[in-house]
Amino acid sequence: MDIKLEFGGGAELLFDNQKQYKITLENKKTPWLIGDLLFWMKDNLLKDRPELFLQNDSVRPGILVLVNDTDWELMDTVRYEIKPNDSILFISTLHGG
Amino acid sequence: MCEETIATLIKDIKSLKEQIREKEQLLAAHLKVQSNVPCKYSEALQTNEIARYSRQMLVDEVGLAGQISLKASKVLIVGAGGLGCPAAVYLAGAGVGQITIVDYDEVELSNLHRQILHSEDDVGASKVHSAYDKLHSLNRSIQIIPLKMHVNSASISQLMSDNSYDVVIDGSDNVATRYLLNDACVLNKMPLVSGSALQTEAQLTVYNYNNGPCYRCLFPVPPPPDTVKSCGDGGVLGPVPGVIGCLQALETIKILTKSDGVLAGRFLLFDGSTSRFRTATLRPRSPECAVCGHHPTVKELQDYEQFCGAGAHDKVVSIDILRSVDHINPQQLEKVLEDSLVVDVRDQAQYRMCHLPKTVNIPYGEILKAEGAKKFSDCLEAAGKREVYFLCRRGNDSQRALDHLKQVFSGSNVNFFNVKGGLEAYSHNVDADFPIY
Numbered sequence A: 001m002d003i004k005l006e007f008g009g010g011a012e013l014l015f016d017n018q019k020q021y022k023i024t025l026e027n028k029k030t031p032w033l034i035g036d037l038l039f040w041m042k043d044n045l046l047k048d049r050p051e052l053f054l055q056n057d058s059v060r061p062g063i064l065v066l067v068n069d070t071d072w073e074l075m076d077t078v079r080y081e082i083k084p085n086d087s088i089l090f091i092s093t094l095h096g097g
Numbered sequence B: 001m002c003e004e005t006i007a008t009l010i011k012d013i014k015s016l017k018e019q020i021r022e023k024e025q026l027l028a029a030h031l032k033v034q035s036n037v038p039c040k041y042s043e044a045l046q047t048n049e050i051a052r053y054s055r056q057m058l059v060d061e062v063g064l065a066g067q068i069s070l071k072a073s074k075v076l077i078v079g080a081g082g083l084g085c086p087a088a089v090y091l092a093g094a095g096v097g098q099i100t101i102v103d104y105d106e107v108e109l110s111n112l113h114r115q116i117l118h119s120e121d122d123v124g125a126s127k128v129h130s131a132y133d134k135l136h137s138l139n140r141s142i143q144i145i146p147l148k149m150h151v152n153s154a155s156i157s158q159l160m161s162d163n164s165y166d167v168v169i170d171g172s173d174n175v176a177t178r179y180l181l182n183d184a185c186v187l188n189k190m191p192l193v194s195g196s197a198l199q200t201e202a203q204l205t206v207y208n209y210n211n212g213p214c215y216r217c218l219f220p221v222p223p224p225p226d227t228v229k230s231c232g233d234g235g236v237l238g239p240v241p242g243v244i245g246c247l248q249a250l251e252t253i254k255i256l257t258k259s260d261g262v263l264a265g266r267f268l269l270f271d272g273s274t275s276r277f278r279t280a281t282l283r284p285r286s287p288e289c290a291v292c293g294h295h296p297t298v299k300e301l302q303d304y305e306q307f308c309g310a311g312a313h314d315k316v317v318s319i320d321i322l323r324s325v326d327h328i329n330p331q332q333l334e335k336v337l338e339d340s341l342v343v344d345v346r347d348q349a350q351y352r353m354c355h356l357p358k359t360v361n362i363p364y365g366e367i368l369k370a371e372g373a374k375k376f377s378d379c380l381e382a383a384g385k386r387e388v389y390f391l392c393r394r395g396n397d398s399q400r401a402l403d404h405l406k407q408v409f410s411g412s413n414v415n416f417f418n419v420k421g422g423l424e425a426y427s428h429n430v431d432a433d434f435p436i437y
Ligand SMILES: [Zn+2]
Pocket: B213, B214, B215, B216, B217, B218, B285, B286, B289, B290, B291, B292, B293
């Protein structure tokens, strides 16, 4: 299953400073949930300091997750079942002005 | 002689400006009384107001009723910086009746590329006074209230109990102030138009409006302090907060004129590097929210610096994690440059911008990784030195780098030293030609 991962607001710094990844998730017996994806990202993409991205099996405070431009809170968060061609954006909130 | 004349002139100009500002405030008060005669050919507005605001009154979203609402409105802008300046310009231009602008900082040269109300002559003056001058010259018929004040729980509580604002604009630069303004707006039932910017990216939404979420609904827990970057460290392109400040003014006008389509419950992301705007749909107000939920636990303003584990400003706090014998003063640096290895641990962009001669650049971020430590030992070997001095912008990362490498190379015969206060101290104490940025 092909999906798009996007990063912004500084979250891309944890992923080799790359704002977009096109990835392929191998088929598995159970559906791919965002919770599974987070661990996949930790194992496959996260360069260093995973605690700056993950905390207690979810993303750390201050990161907003958007699935196809919708807040993942409206999509059952880590339990959302990923569909082919989904675009999942991890955005770190900014505070400067 | 020449320097003395310059100093006197600067001082004189400053005091004359102060006098002009006072007299203008007086004049404005008098003119306000005198010119408060409605136009006999229209309702509620004056002849010059109709001419002045006609271009926006012709737009359906505003009209006569909208213009009357704008005139009767009070807006609080927190931060006279990259967001607050453009927001204030457009709101003053649009005829918002009362604009209060709060900031404690003074204008610095490094502000001018984005904080468009301030000019070269204002460097060193308070931002709110500089903002007042420009806004007042743009529109003398509205009330501009400059408040040079620290934004904290006590001052904001007081301000909001003395005044009722129709909209609050968050143009602040730190996490603690963002939680503070959010809670204050929820407790006082005011919409919060919140913008933020860093490097080429920016974000915008309206909190606490029309059943949309508040900041805490989205972010119940503050981010770890070491994940937060300021404009002073990360940098920012001027037009990026400029775009968002303009949009903050637009959202404010829409709220004040009761237009549909306010950006509440939605989150706008702007990436200037690709010129892409996108708008995401947000969760609604959360029933469990600590401040706006059904059973709030936050019923008055708190200590937000403690809550966030970070100061309510975007300045860097000095650390001291070394023994005093591990430090040298920047004045001693010149003597050691010849015989030692001096490692500047700032990132590459900063090093390229300006650096001392005969130094090598290994960024702190790299030093923490194996390849950086390797690079360091290669430099050490190539230089054939036993004394190593660490240097950075303000003397914090250099201590961290030293501490880390000392452990990695424990048991070696290398002596490690830190240049106290970094390049800022070098500029202050040794050579003012080294830029402070
Ligand atoms: Zn809330």
